[in-house]
Amino acid sequence: MYAGHLAAGLALRGRARRVPVAAFLAGAFLLDVLWILFGVLHIDPTPGNDWSHSLLMSMVWATAFAVLFWRFGRIALVAIWLSVFSHFVLDLIVQGGSLYPFQPRSQLIPILVSAHARQLQLWLCVVLLSLFVYDERRANSLSWRTRAVCAIALATNARFLLGV
């Protein structure tokens, strides 16, 4: 999952428009950034990347990240928290997950077990981007730039459709 995280960050942006969109996108990818850091520094020895991607740790990281935005208000804090936690949810749908580090039976089963899983990911992305466009339209901010963002986000699906 890659484009879906982008779409989730964009979809949540409408909940707190005073917060920079970069905060939502960074939040949506925070678990992957931690996964990269833990991987390259050989910190996480678990098979399911539990220290960055498990249910418990994703809630911890989401809380730690959301607290940075407390000055934007409670709704913004919840929206930012959800942007981080959405990573766990989307990964759970597509590739499964784990509950906490060093869980004996590590992997939760992916919800989306299908021969067409990649195409269904694309549709998941479309649904989330539709929510983003709906919010932009409601805020009277729909422009060619918004459409360009959607087009780029959809195009990034090529990354997993091609298996890159």
Place this chain on the structure above:
Amino acid sequence: MTWTRAFIEIAFIIMPIVVFSLLLQRERQREEGR
């Protein structure tokens, strides 16, 4: 994970954040000006 792979993955994350922020910046400024 190798450092090369890590840099590529980080680039894949940073690039859309920068591009989307720049593209949506104008709308945000317009909203704040209202």
